[in-house]
Structure formats: C-alpha cells, structure tokens
Amino acid sequence: MTRVLDIELPRVPVGEWVENAVDWLTDNLGGLFDAIQTVLELLVQDWVGAALHAVPAVVLAVVFALVAWACRNWKLGLATLVGMLFIQAMGMWEHAMDTLALTLVAAVIAMLLALPLGVLAARSQRVSQVTRPVLDFMQTMPVFVYLIPAVFFFGVGVAPGVVATIVFAMPPGVRLTELGIRQVDQEMVEAGHAFGATPRSILTGIQVPLAMPTIMAGVNQVIMLALSMVVVAGMVGAGGLGSDVYAGITRLEVGQGFEGGIAVVIVAIFLDRATAGLGSRSTIARSRRQAAAA
Amino acid sequence: MPAIEAHRLYKVFGRRARDGVARLEAGAEPAELKKHGLTPAVIDASFTVEEGEIFVVMGLSGSGKSTLIRMVNGLLEPTSGHVEIHGDNITQAGGADLRRLRRERVSMVFQHFALFPHRTVAENAAYGLKTQGVDKAERRRRAVEALSLVGLEGWEDHLPDQLSGGMQQRVGLARALAADTDVLLMDEAFSALDPLIRRGMQDQLIELQHQLGKTILFITHDLNEAMRLGDRIAMMRAGRIVQIGTAEEILTDPANDYVAQFIQDVDRSRVLTAGSIMEPPVAVLGLEQGPRVAHRLMREHQVDELFVVDRDRRLRGVVSEDDVARAVADRHDRIEPILDTGLPSARPDTLIAELFTESAATDAPLPVVDEAGRLLGVVARVTLLNAMGQDTGVEMTAAPDVPAAPDDAGSAGRVDTKEAVR
Numbered sequence: 001m002t003r004v005l006d007i008e009l010p011r012v013p014v015g016e017w018v019e020n021a022v023d024w025l026t027d028n029l030g031g032l033f034d035a036i037q038t039v040l041e042l043l044v045q046d047w048v049g050a051a052l053h054a055v056p057a058v059v060l061a062v063v064f065a066l067v068a069w070a071c072r073n074w075k076l077g078l079a080t081l082v083g084m085l086f087i088q089a090m091g092m093w094e095h096a097m098d099t100l101a102l103t104l105v106a107a108v109i110a111m112l113l114a115l116p117l118g119v120l121a122a123r124s125q126r127v128s129q130v131t132r133p134v135l136d137f138m139q140t141m142p143v144f145v146y147l148i149p150a151v152f153f154f155g156v157g158v159a160p161g162v163v164a165t166i167v168f169a170m171p172p173g174v175r176l177t178e179l180g181i182r183q184v185d186q187e188m189v190e191a192g193h194a195f196g197a198t199p200r201s202i203l204t205g206i207q208v209p210l211a212m213p214t215i216m217a218g219v220n221q222v223i224m225l226a227l228s229m230v231v232v233a234g235m236v237g238a239g240g241l242g243s244d245v246y247a248g249i250t251r252l253e254v255g256q257g258f259e260g261g262i263a264v265v266i267v268a269i270f271l272d273r274a275t276a277g278l279g280s281r282s283t284i285a286r287s288r289r290q291a292a293a294a
Numbered sequence: 295m296p297a298i299e300a301h302r303l304y305k306v307f308g309r310r311a312r313d314g315v316a317r318l319e320a321g322a323e324p325a326e327l328k329k330h331g332l333t334p335a336v337i338d339a340s341f342t343v344e345e346g347e348i349f350v351v352m353g354l355s356g357s358g359k360s361t362l363i364r365m366v367n368g369l370l371e372p373t374s375g376h377v378e379i380h381g382d383n384i385t386q387a388g389g390a391d392l393r394r395l396r397r398e399r400v401s402m403v404f405q406h407f408a409l410f411p412h413r414t415v416a417e418n419a420a421y422g423l424k425t426q427g428v429d430k431a432e433r434r435r436r437a438v439e440a441l442s443l444v445g446l447e448g449w450e451d452h453l454p455d456q457l458s459g460g461m462q463q464r465v466g467l468a469r470a471l472a473a474d475t476d477v478l479l480m481d482e483a484f485s486a487l488d489p490l491i492r493r494g495m496q497d498q499l500i501e502l503q504h505q506l507g508k509t510i511l512f513i514t515h516d517l518n519e520a521m522r523l524g525d526r527i528a529m530m531r532a533g534r535i536v537q538i539g540t541a542e543e544i545l546t547d548p549a550n551d552y553v554a555q556f557i558q559d560v561d562r563s564r565v566l567t568a569g570s571i572m573e574p575p576v577a578v579l580g581l582e583q584g585p586r587v588a589h590r591l592m593r594e595h596q597v598d599e600l601f602v603v604d605r606d607r608r609l610r611g612v613v614s615e616d617d618v619a620r621a622v623a624d625r626h627d628r629i630e631p632i633l634d635t636g637l638p639s640a641r642p643d644t645l646i647a648e649l650f651t652e653s654a655a656t657d658a659p660l661p662v663v664d665e666a667g668r669l670l671g672v673v674a675r676v677t678l679l680n681a682m683g684q685d686t687g688v689e690m691t692a693a694p695d696v697p698a699a700p701d702d703a704g705s706a707g708r709v710d711t712k713e714a715v716r
Contacts, residue, residue, distance in 0.1 A: 191408035193369055195422040195473060196397030209412050284412040291411070291455030 022149050037159040040105070044158045049101035057088045060097075068270060072277030080274075083266040092241065092263040099230045099240035100267060102158060106165035107226045111219055114170050118177025118218075119203065128178060135171040143168050143232050151236050161238025165229040172221035180214030181207045209284055216279030223271050230264065241267075295381050297477055297509035298343040298366060303375035305361050308332035315374045324532060335361040336372075337533040345476070348503060348510045352520040353530030359513045362530070363481050366511060367400045368392050379477060397426050401470035405482040407462045409454040415441065415465050416450035422473025440472035441465070443502065460491035467499070471506070480512045484519065496522055517556060521545075521565045529553050542570045561647075562682055568649060569642025571681045572662045572671030578603050581610050584629060585621035588613055599658040601669060602633055609661055609669040611635040639663045642670060646681060653678055 026033070052060065061084035069077030087096045121128040146167050150160035184207050192202035208215070234242020241260045248257020279285065306314035306327070314332040318324070324334045336358040343349040353359040364370040366377050368384050376385035379399050387395055401422055409418050420428075420437035428436070438450055444464040454462055463483060470478050480499075484492040496519060503510060514520050520527050521541040529537045529544065529552075537549035545565055548554040577591045581604045588600055598615045610633060617632040626632075638652045639661045653660050659674035 185406070185408070187404050187406050187408040188410060190364075190369055191402070191404060191410075191421075194367055194396060194400070194402035194479075195425050195469075196393040196395075197425045198393065201425070206410060210410075287412050287453045288455065291453050 018149075022152055026152055033153040036163075037154045037157075040154075040159040040162045041157065043105045044101050044162060048105055049098055052097040052101055053094070057093045058085070061085050061088065064270060068274050068277075071274040071281070076270075076273050076277070080270050083270065087263045087266055090259045090263065092244065092259055095239070095241045095244055095260070096263050096267060099227075099242065099264070102162060102165070102233065102238060102240055103223065103226045103230060103267075103271070106162045106169060106229075107219075107223045109162070110166045110170040110222050110226065111173050113166070114173025114218065114222065115177055115215075118174045118215075119181060121174065121178040122181035122207075131174060131178075135174055138167055139171045143229060144235075147232065147236050156237040158238050160236045161229075161233030161242075164236075165226050165233060168229050169222045169225035172225065173218045176214050176218030176221065177211070180211030180218070183214065184210045209282070212282035213279055213285050216275065216282060220272060220275040220279065223275055224268065227264065227268050227271060295345075296342040297345045297347070297380060298341075298349075298511060299378040300339060300341050300362075300366065301375050301377070303336055303339040303362065303365055303377065304334070304373045305336040305358070305365060305370060306332050306334045306373045311373045334533050336365070339375075339530075339533075339535050341528055341535060341538055343509055343511055345509050346503075346507045347525045348500075348512060348523050350512045350514060350520040350524030350527045351530055351535075352514055352517060352524075352527050354515050356532075357530040358533040359515075359530050360481060363479050363511060363513050367396055367402060367479055393425075397422070397473070397475075399475050400477045400479060401473040401475045402479040402481065403463070403466045403470050403483040405485055407454070407459075407466045407486075409462055409465055409469075411453065411455055413454075414450065415446065415452050415454060415457070418454060418465050419450075419468040419472050421469055422475075426473070436474075437468070437472050440468040443471060443505075444468045444498065460487055460495065463487060463495065464498075467495075467502075471502070471508075476509055478508050478510045480510060482513050482515065485514065485516065492519070499523065517560055521560060529556070541565045542567070546570070563647035563650075564645055566646050566681055567642060568640040568644045568646060568660075568662045568673055569670070571646060571677055572642070572673050573677060575601055575659075575661075575669065575672045578669065579613065579629065580605075581629065584627050585613075585618050585632070588618045588629065589622050592618060601661055601672070602629060603669050606666075607669055608667040609639065609663050612637050612658055612661075637661065640673065641665070646673075646678060649673060649678060 055063070061081055064084055065077045065081035068080040087093055117127075117131060121131050143164060146164040147160060150164045154160040154163060188206055188210065189202060192206050197205070230238070230240055230242040231245045232242065234240065234244075234246040237243070241264050244260030245257050245264070247253065248255075248260060304315045304318065306312075306318075308314065308331050311332060314327050314330070314334060317327060318334060318337055324337065327334050339358075339362055341349070351359045351362060361370060365372045365385070366379075368377075368387065372385055376383055378384065379395065382395055382399070384392065384395050384400075410421070413421075416434060416437045419441050420433040423433045423436055438447070441447060441450060441464075444467050446461060446464050446468065449457065449461070454465060457465065463486075466483070470480075484495050487495060499510075500523065502508075512520075512523055514523075524541060526538060526540055527544055528535045529549075531552055537544060537553050539547070542565065544553060545557055545560065545562060548557060576595045576597055577600060579588050579591060579600045579602045581602055591600055592598070592615055599612050600618075601612050602610045604610055612634050613629060613632055614634070617634075621629075621632050637658070638655065640649055640652065640663075642662055642664065644662075649660060653673070653675050659672040659677075661672050662670045664670055
C-alpha cells in the first residue's frame with residue numbers, strides 16, 4: 001500500500017526559471033535598471049537626504065514637532081520634540097535622517113503607484129481580481145527574497161532597499177484605496193452621473209474625497225510598512241538606522257543595535273501618529289465631526 | 295412633442311440578455327427566463343409624459359420601477375427599446391452627448407438624498423450648475439434662489455448632515471431645480487421621510503410644479519402618494535406596466551384584478567372628485583319657463599326638485615314640488631318668486647370627502663357648477679355612497695363639455711379632473 005502512494009513527483013525547477021528570468025532581465029534591461037538606480041539614489045541621497053542633513057538637528061526637531069502639532073495636537077508635538085532630541089543625543093541623528101529620507105521616498109512612490117491601481121481596481125472587477133492575488137503574493141513573500149534580485153538589478157546600496165520597500169509597502173495602499181472608493185455610496189456616484197458629471201470629475205470630486213479617510217489609513221499603513229523594511233534594507237547597504245541594527249546583530253553589539261532600534265521606534269511613532277492625525281483632518285472627516293457637533 | 299417618450303423598454307439582467315428579450319417577445323413567461331439565469335426587470339414598458347405633467351410610476355419593490363427610471367436618464371442602458379427626451383434619443387447617446395443631455399434636460403432626486411457630505415448645502419444645490427460650467431458667483435446666486443424656493447434660506451453654509459431628513463431632501467430637490475432642466479426624475483424621493491414630512495413635501499412639490507411647470511416623473515411604492523401627486527399613474531407589476539391612467543380612471547376602472555386588489559384600501563373620498571361622479575341632471579327648468587312647465591317636468595321625470603338655469607345654463611336656484619304645485623294652483627306665471635337661490639353647490643374638482651356635509655344638509659342632489667356658475671351635473675346622495683363603495687363599477691357619466699377647472703380648491707384638490715371627465 002505504501003509503495004503505491006510513494007510516487008516520485010518530477011522536480012519542478014522553479015528556482016532555475018526565476019534565475020534565468022533574472023539573468024535575462026539583467027542582461028537585457030540593464031540600462032533601465034541603471035537609470036532607475038540613478039534616479040532613486042538621486043532622490044534619496046541628493047535631494048531628500050541632503051535637504052534633511054542641511055538643516056541643523058535642533059531646528060529640524062522643532063520643525064517635526066510643529067508638523068506633529070499641526071497634524072494632531074500639541075502633546076504629539078511635544079513628544080516628537082523630546083524624541084527627536086533624544087535621537088540626536090544618542091548620536092543617531094544622521095542615520096535617522098537617512099532612514100527617514102528612504103522611508104519617505106519609498107512611501108511616496110508606493111502611494112503614487114498604489115492610488116491609480118486602487119482606483120482601477122475599484123472600477124473594474126477584472127482588475128480587482130487580477131491585482132488581489134498579486135498583492136497577496138507581494139505581502140506574504142518573505143521580504144528578504146526580494147532583496148536578492150533587487151541587488152542583482154540595482155547593485156548594493158540605497159536603490160535595492162527602496163525598490164524592495166516599495167514592493168513590500170504598496171499592497172495596503174492599493175487595497176485601502178480600492179476599498180475606500182468601493183465603499184462610497186452608489187447613489188452619490190449616480191447623482192454625479194445624473195447631473196452629467198464626467199467620470200474624472202466624479203472620481204476627483206466625489207469618490208476620492210469621500211474615500212479619503214480610508215485612503216489616508218492606507219497611506220499610514222504604507223509608511224509604517226516602509227519603515228519596518230529599513231532594517232532589512234540595511235542588509236543590502238541602504239544605510240541609515242538599518243545598518244546600525246544590522247551591525248548590532250552581526251557583531252553582537254547589543255548597545256548599538258538597541259540604540260538603532262529605539263531610534264526606529266521614535267521615528268515610527270512620529271510618522272504613525274502624524275499621518276493618522278492627517279486622516280482625521282480630511283474634508284469629509286472634518287465635516288462629519290462638524291455635523292455631529294451641531 | 296411629449297417631454298419623455300419611452301418606447302418598448304426592456305431590461306434583462308444576466309448574460310445574453312438580448313436572447314431573453316427575444317424570448318419575452320415570443321411570449322415566454324418571466325419565470326422561464328430565470329431558469330436560463332436571466333432576470334427580467336422591465337418588460338415592454340412604453341409610456342409618454344407630456345410637458346408639465348406629473349407622471350407617477352407606482353409599484354411595489356421588485357416591480358422594476360427603479361430600473362425603469364434609470365433607463366430614462368441613461369444611468370442604465372435598456373436591453374431593448376429607447377427613451378426620447380424632447381425628441382432626443384437618450385438611449386443612443388453616449389459619452390459626451392449623454393452627459394450634455396443630462397446636464398441640460400434631466401435632473402434627478404434620489405431616495406436617500408445622495409447629497410455630498412463634504413460640501414455645503416449651497417455647493418450641493420449648485421452641483422448641477424457646476425457640471426454645466428456656470429461660473430462661481432452665478433452658481434451661488436442660483437443655488438440660493440433654488441434653496442429659497444424650497445424654504446431653506448439661511449441654511450446655505452451648513453453641511454447636509456446638520457439638516458433633518460426632510461430638509462436634506464429639500465436640498466436634493468433644490469439641486470434638481472437649480473439645474474433648471476425641464477424634466478425632473480424623482481426616485482422614491484419621499485419614501486425615506488416621516489409620513490407628516492412626506493405629506494408636506496408632496497404639497498410643496500405640487501406647488502412648485504404649478505409655479506415652475508416642470509415635467510416630473512415620480513417613482514413611488516405608496517399608492518396614496520401616487521394618487522395625490524399624479525396627473526397620470528402607471529401601475530407596474532413584475533416588470534410590466536399593467537395600467538396607465540388618472541387616479542380616478544384607475545380607481546373607477548382598474549385594468550385587472552391585481553390593480554383592483556391594490557386600490558381596495560385607497561381612501562376614495564380623497565381621490566374622486568365631484569366632477570368624476572356627477573351625473574347629468576334628469577331635467578332642468580329654464581328661468582323663463584313658468585310653474586306649469588315645471589310641474590309637467592316633475593311629473594314626467596318623477597322628481598321632487600328641479601334646478602333652474604338661465605339662457606347661459608348658469609344655475610339660478612332650485613324649485614320644490616310643493617312650491618310649484620302651489621304656484622300652479624295660484625295661477626302664477628313666473629318662476630322667480632318660488633325660486634330657492636341659497637342652495638349649496640360644488641365645483642368639479644371638489645373632493646367628494648368635502649361633499650358629505652353639504653349633501654347631508656339637503657334632500658336634493660348637489661349641483662356641480664363651473665367657475666362661471668354654469669350647471670355641469672348633479673351628485674345625488676346615492677351616487678355619493680356608490681362611489682365610496684368597494685365595488686369599482688362606478689359609472690362615469692358626465693357632461694361631455696366640462697372645461698378644465700382652475701385649481702382653486704388648493705393643493706388638496708390637485709388630483710383634478712382634466713382627463714377624468716372626458
């Protein structure tokens with residue numbers, strides 16, 4: 001009986017196929033990858049990174065505190081100020097700014113890709129059906145696995161870190177955009193059509209504003225996932241706090257690893273609370289509150 | 295040219311819906327289609343709505359009325375058939391043409407208001423104007439104007455969620471009015487409102503329609519609402535229009551058992567009017583004719599009273615048998631001395647609910663006169679009671695030349711007789 005069930009299945013060489021595909025891509029699209037690498041490095045290091053580094057730490061800490069205040073309340077502002085100064089006091093400021101630059105660039109690009117994709121998925125059942133498993137795949141695949149081909153394509157440094165971060169962080173942006181737009185009351189969309197509005201003005205004037213709280217929740221998720229990727233990105237030489245944590249692990253330096261970790265937590269709390277606060281400030285959320293108060 | 299013309303509309307949901315239409319046209323039952331995975335929502339619906347008319351489509355949920363109204367402005371594409379609005383084929387129009395037709399010709403009021411919560415009341419009311427490309431100041435001016443039409447001045451800068459349901463629907467109505475289209479589609483517009491507020495909105499709609507002369511296609515599942523608002527009513531059942539007629543026609547002559555059953559509970563006294571149940575007077579006496587003629591007429595027709603009219607058929611009064619007999623005995627030549635001029639009368643558009651008190655006060659039938667005082671017909675007590683009865687076999691025999699009466703009975707008398715008394 002056992003003999004019968006003991007069938008030897010042929011080995012499926014998925015790994016080889018992927019390797020071949022990656023080889024083919026590196027050989028044939030090398031120019032494109034180089035261009036992407038250049039642009040990403042330019043964005044992260046020379047623009048956003050350089051800008052963050054150009055401002056003195058104390059001044060920037062105050063700016064962040066004001067941003068936190070504007071997005072939420074003075075308590076978050078104060079906590080941000082203390083946290084940022086603490087990062088500076090640990091000597092982690094430079095790396096924290098590198099990480100912030102990488103996170104912001106990756107999150108913005110992820111959202112720029114996620115928004116239209118989410119809109120398309122909300123409009124077409126077919127697009128939705130295709131994107132869903134792809135997003136599942138992107139989210140559940142262990143993140144390290146992206147890093148290997150990313151390094152092949154973009155070399156070691158910031159670029160593979162940003163690309164892997166985008167792939168990992170994008171799914172909730174798409175999902176929540178789709179969900180938000182699908183949740184908009186169908187009658188309101190009908191009202192737009194009934195009064196002869198164009199699909200574009202229905203999208204920008206009705207669907208997106210009404211979906212804004214959900215979309216902002218997506219932005220928040222994207223940023224948090226992007227930040228959670230920084231440690232992993234540190235492994236491929238993306239720099240920033242990730243490299244401190246990674247060095248702490250590989251060299252068993254508990255102190256350095258811990259300091260890097262705390263700095264990540266502080267930046268994470270700042271970004272999370274500030275963007276969550278932003279969501280509750282959207283026009284629609286504000287008008288709902290105003291109406292409830294009346 | 296009619297404002298809206300729906301020509302043999304079919305809407306079948308499911309794959310290969312056109313095959314479903316072909317089957318239905320070949321006489322298949324809707325139930326058969328369901329076996330093939332097709333859902334017929336609207337089956338062979340044709341109707342025309344004249345300019346300035348309130349046309350009500352009445353049906354229970356699932357009867358296809360919401361699907362029907364959505365085909366009128368192209369929110370849904372008919373599987374077969376087409377709709378014309380002022381002669382423009384809206385079904386064949388696509389893209390930009392369809393949007394232009396919607397902007398310029400048809401606006402819509404929704405069951406759950408469909409106001410934009412992130413825009414102020416004024417911005418909501420101005421939405422149609424915005425899509426028309428009207429500039430901002432003008433938009434605001436016309437939105438404020440429309441809002442004051444529905445009694446919402448002073449609320450312009452509030453948000454919709456700050457308003458009560460009835461007020462929100464007024465904004466919905468103002469939005470449709472501000473767009474200044476000839477045709478208004480109202481999809482169960484008052485169904486989500488409390489009965490009292492609904493009643494107020496119905497009155498307001500009737501008043502606005504008088505003021506502005508819009509063509510209104512109104513969808514409802516509430517028969518009383520249909521009877522109150524509709525100049526004509528289309529009764530829908532299971533996707534088909536089973537009867538189109540005035541409230542009175544439907545009440546007095548239901549097309550089938552379904553409609554008959556449906557109208558059982560309607561308060562007839564608030565729908566039927568004097569004009570629709572009145573009968574020609576058996577005999578009238580000319581003012582110049584004397585008591586003798588009166589006496590002869592009474593004997594001939596076996597009546598106790600005679601209405602007296604002048605040369606223009608204006609009602610001058612009534613004479614009773616006793617007085618006539620006495621006048622004949624006393625050899626009087628003229629009728630005036632015995633004429634009772636203080637008699638009550640009704641207009642053709644008076645609801646029969648209002649006739650009871652009058653009718654109870656006198657044994658004589660109640661005369662129905664037009665605004666010039668001309669005698670049109672009479673309502674005997676027995677006729678009145680007959681009309682109230684559940685049996686729908688009330689005869690509609692009325693003077694053929696009844697002029698359209700002005701609507702001075704107020705909005706309650708809106709269900710008028712223009713068509714009913716033909």
